[in-house]
Amino acid sequence: xxxxxxxxxxxxxxxxxxxxxxxxxxxxxxxxxxxxxxxxxxxxxxxxxxxxxxxxxxxxxxxxxxxxxxxxxxxxxxxxxxxxxxxxxxxxxxxxxxxxxxxxxxxxxxxxxxxxxxxxxxxxxxxxxxxxxxxxxxxxxxxxxxxxxxxxxxxxxxxxxxxxxxxxxxxxxxxxxxxxxxxxxxxxxxxxxxxxxxxxxxxxxxxxxxxxxxxxxxxxxxxxxxxxxxxxxxxxxxxxxxxxxxxxxxxxxxxxxxxxxxxxxxxxxxxxxxxxxxxxxxxxxxxxxxxxxxxxxxxxxxxxxxxxxxxxxxxxxxxxxxxxx
Amino acid sequence: xxxxxxxxxxxxxxxxxxxxxxxxxxxxxxxxxxxxxxxxxxxxxxxxxxxxxxxxxxxxxxxxxxxxxxxxxxxxxxxxxxxxxxxxxxxxxxxxxxxxxxxxxxxxxxxxxxxxxxxxxxxxxxxxxxxxxxxxxxxxxxxxxxxxxxxxxxxxxxxxxxxxxxxxxxxxxxxxxxxxxxxxxxxxxxxxxxxxxxxxxxxxxxxxxxxxxxxxxxxxxxxxxxxxxxxxxxxxxxxxxxxxxxxxxxxxxxxxxxxxxxxxxxxxxxxxxxxxxxxxxxxxxxxxxxxxxxxxxxxxxxxxxxxxxxxxxxxxxxxxxxxxx
Numbered sequence: 001x002x003x004x005x006x007x008x009x010x011x012x013x014x015x016x017x018x019x020x021x022x023x024x025x026x027x028x029x030x031x032x033x034x035x036x037x038x039x040x041x042x043x044x045x046x047x048x049x050x051x052x053x054x055x056x057x058x059x060x061x062x063x064x065x066x067x068x069x070x071x072x073x074x075x076x077x078x079x080x081x082x083x084x085x086x087x088x089x090x091x092x093x094x095x096x097x098x099x100x101x102x103x104x105x106x107x108x109x110x111x112x113x114x115x116x117x118x119x120x121x122x123x124x125x126x127x128x129x130x131x132x133x134x135x136x137x138x139x140x141x142x143x144x145x146x147x148x149x150x151x152x153x154x155x156x157x158x159x160x161x162x163x164x165x166x167x168x169x170x171x172x173x174x175x176x177x178x179x180x181x182x183x184x185x186x187x188x189x190x191x192x193x194x195x196x197x198x199x200x201x202x203x204x205x206x207x208x209x210x211x212x213x214x215x216x217x218x219x220x221x222x223x224x225x226x227x228x229x230x231x232x233x234x235x236x237x238x239x240x241x242x243x244x245x246x247x248x249x250x251x252x253x254x255x256x257x258x259x260x261x262x263x264x265x266x267x268x269x270x271x272x273x274x275x276x277x278x279x280x281x282x283x284x285x286x287x288x289x290x291x292x293x294x295x296x297x298x299x300x301x302x303x304x305x306x307x308x309x310x311x312x313x314x315x316x317x318x319x320x321x322x323x324x325x
Numbered sequence: 326x327x328x329x330x331x332x333x334x335x336x337x338x339x340x341x342x343x344x345x346x347x348x349x350x351x352x353x354x355x356x357x358x359x360x361x362x363x364x365x366x367x368x369x370x371x372x373x374x375x376x377x378x379x380x381x382x383x384x385x386x387x388x389x390x391x392x393x394x395x396x397x398x399x400x401x402x403x404x405x406x407x408x409x410x411x412x413x414x415x416x417x418x419x420x421x422x423x424x425x426x427x428x429x430x431x432x433x434x435x436x437x438x439x440x441x442x443x444x445x446x447x448x449x450x451x452x453x454x455x456x457x458x459x460x461x462x463x464x465x466x467x468x469x470x471x472x473x474x475x476x477x478x479x480x481x482x483x484x485x486x487x488x489x490x491x492x493x494x495x496x497x498x499x500x501x502x503x504x505x506x507x508x509x510x511x512x513x514x515x516x517x518x519x520x521x522x523x524x525x526x527x528x529x530x531x532x533x534x535x536x537x538x539x540x541x542x543x544x545x546x547x548x549x550x551x552x553x554x555x556x557x558x559x560x561x562x563x564x565x566x567x568x569x570x571x572x573x574x575x576x577x578x579x580x581x582x583x584x585x586x587x588x589x590x591x592x593x594x595x596x597x598x599x600x601x602x603x604x605x606x607x608x609x610x611x612x613x614x615x616x617x618x619x620x621x622x623x624x625x626x627x628x629x630x631x632x633x634x635x636x637x638x639x640x641x642x643x644x645x646x647x648x649x650x
Contacts, residue, residue, distance in 0.1 A: 008498065023526040025367060026469070026471065029472075029555070030471055030473075031371060031401040031402075031404040031405050031472070031473050031538075031540060032369035032370055032401050032402060032405045032407065032462070032469075033369070033370045033371075033403075034367050034369055034405070034464070034469050035368045035370065036367050036368070037362030037364075037368055038362075039362075039363075040365035042350060042359050042360065042361050042362075043359070043361070043362055044357035044358070044359055045357055045359075045360065045413065045445065045446060046356060046357040046358075046360045046446070047415050047447055047448050047457075047459065048415075048448050049415045049417055049448045049450045049457070050450075050609065051357065051450050051451070051453075052452075053419055053452070053553045054450060054451050054452050055450070069414075076356040076357050077356075077357060079356040079357075080355070080356050080357045082357065083355035088372045088459060088510060090372050090373075090374045090415070090457040090459075091400075092374060092376055092455060120370065121370060121371070121372060123372050123373050123374045123457070124374055124380060125374045125375075125376050125380070125455075125640040126376070126379050127376035127377075127378070127379050127453065127455060128376075128452065128455075130417060130452060130453075130455060132372075132374070132415040132448070134372065134413060134459050137357070139359070144357075146351065146355055146358050147354075147355050147356070148355075189620040195606060213356075214356060215356060217585070230354070230355075247517045271417070271483075272598070281510075
């Protein structure tokens with residue numbers, strides 16, 4: 001066990017992340033944190049673990065890691081239309097390294113500040129590097145966006161662009177041959193992997209408009225399949241409609257871009273369905289989203305189209321090693 | 326990433342732990358769990374990580390581990406006087422082994438059922454074995470037992486007996502020479518280590534009576550020091566008053582027993598202070614607790630007494646590698 005100086009060191013870094021909040025009655029420093037909920041709201045809870053070598057590469061930049069650890073949990077709240085409010089951090093570290101802690105806490109604090117959420121408690125233990133963050137948020141009673149509300153004939157949308165993070169990972173692993181002079185595009189794609197932006201504002205705006213939503217962490221096909229499963233609908237997907245960034249188009253072939261958009265993980269965009277009667281309301285929402293298809297009455301069946309013609313299903317999504325989805 | 330069969334396997338085991346509860350509106354199976362809080366109560370939140378090789382020995386019995394992982398977090402709620410309500414599980418596993426999962430889920434489910442709490446969500450990832458559990462509980466507004474309420478002249482109490490779990494660990498590590506015919510005592514001490522009982526009922530009963538409380542996870546001296554620090558008081562401790570089990574007395578010398586009671590970890594008993602005017606109310610509480618000393622007006626100073634005479638401070642507690650206390 002470390003001595004007092006090391007213990008104080010950890011405390012010092014994470015106290016900075018604990019911005020005062022009126023609903024946090026007792027933060028770090030007792031057996032439990034004490035918070036006050038709101039009677040008109042329900043609490044949305046999401047927990048995610050990132051393990052070195054599985055979810056991030058060894059020697060990952062600590063600041064990016066601090067950002068991403070929080071971002072992936074916030075992304076789950078975004079998919080429910082919830083407003084994040086507080087979070088806990090369970091951090092397992094092989095050693096106490098001041099520069100690592102400073103970077104990690106900075107990444108965490110910057111994103112936490114953006115969303116005005118407080119770190120209310122946690123646990124730090126010695127062991128192989130892993131980070132578990134649990135985020136709580138509020139969502140007005142019965143307004144949460146769930147996975148089971150889609151009906152046949154809804155339009156299917158995704159936010160942002162798809163496949164960027166998947167390409168970012170391939171770049172990090174030297175699995176892409178990139179021409180000279182594409183540094184800017186490479187930086188963009190790696191940033192999309194390292195510093196995803198949880199779509200909190202869009203998720204909130206979609207309450208009462210979308211009838212189902214999920215965040216895309218394991219690739220569009222894998223995550224859309226959860227909506228199809230829970231809602232008992234199918235999907236017709238127009239491949240030409242998939243939103244691809246110009247950076248990705250500059251780096252890989254059109255076919256590779258499509259594969260990454262369908263099966264690449266870590267995008268943390270939202271996929272959601274909107275019924276016909278809510279299309280006008282959707283148009284009023286500012287934000288970047290694209291219609292990619294429609295739901296059908298064939299449960300769980302996904303059919304791809306290219307230029308109006310049915311296209312072969314290419315590749316396959318992977319099964320996520322998780323109990324939560 | 327594992328295939329569907331493995332994924333279903335994990336789901337199957339943990340769905341058993343998710344008993345239906347009226348305040349859990351949406352459990353495992355979406356981006357977030359959705360729960361309803363009570364306006365008259367505040368929410369107490371505690372998170373703990375157990376890492377193989379640090380908090381438990383490799384090849385630990387999975388059922389005991391399931392129990393203990395939940396028990397240590399429940400113990401934090403007990404120390405606040407909170408009533409547990411729901412929890413999440415972040416489980417990192419090196420491999421999916423059906424017998425391990427069955428045992429772990431059984432230990433978890435049995436304790437969860439005793440306290441009528443539901444598993445509402447989690448995350449399962451591949452990696453070195455580690456378990457992070459976050460438990461939420463309710464506590465009536467302003468009634469939480471905190472660490473900062475002790476005043477000079479309060480009586481200091483502990484629940485149960487101390488040092489048993491510390492001896493249990495030494496037994497597992499073959500660090501104690503035990504005479505023949507002491508198997509029953511050995512089993513008792515190892516059970517105290519493997520299957521601690523969180524003192525939820527006692528914690529709840531102490532609301533409005535104790536003015537500070539903490540659970541003893543790192544040894545009496547280390548944990549009491551947090552109360553002394555937060556309350557800015559000192560403590561006179563009567564060594565003869567330390568509650569020692571007959572099993573422990575049968576296995577080790579009186580001196581060893583005292584050392585284990587003062588500095589051994591993992592007991593998960595409560596240490597609390599009661600002001601003079603609440604002593605009569607305390608007497609009405611059923612439960613096993615012992616007065617071990619009084620608080621003084623010398624901040625953070627601990628003085629030990631034996632038979633009324635000041636005794637040398639023996640050994641030293643360790644600094645807990647944690648940001649939460």
